[in-house]
Amino acid sequence: MPDSDKRAQLLYDGDCGVCTRLAEILQELDSAHEFAIKPYRSFTEDDLKRYGLSYEDCSNRAYAITPIGKTYGGAFAVNYFFWRRFPWSLLVILIYAFPPLLLAELLCYYLIAKNRYRISRWLGLEACRIKP
Secondary structure, three states: OOOOOOOEEEEEOOOOHHHHHHHHHHHHHOOOOOEEEEEHHHOOHHHHHOOOOOHHHHHHOOEEEOOOOOEEEOHHHHHHHHHOOOOHHHHHHHHHHOHHHHHHHHHHHHHHHHOHHHHHHHOOOOOOOOOO
C-alpha cells in the first residue's frame, strides 16, 4: 500500500464477479473518497504482509485496512465501510446491538463468499479468470 495514500483500503477478489460488482457499488457510495477500493492482487504479498495478510487470506474474504493499519476481515470489513457512512452506520449499530443479526450476517457472508464463483456465473457476471 503506498504510504502516500492515507485512505482506508478495502481489498476484494478482483476475479469474482459478485465481489467486483459489489466493489463498484461501494465506490459509488464512497462519494467522499475515504476508501481505496482495489483488488487484493493489485498489491504485492510484501505489501499485504505489513498488515499480517497474505494472498491466501484475501482470496477467502474481503479485508478493510484502516489508515492506522488495523485490519477487519469478511463481514467486519463490510461493516467498517458502512460504519463510516451515515445513515448506514445506524444499520451497523443495529447489527452489533442484536447478536442474532450479527450471527445471521456472518452466516450470509460465509455462504456468499464460499459460493461466490457459482453465484457470479448464475448472475451472468465475469468470474473465474484465475483459478480459485
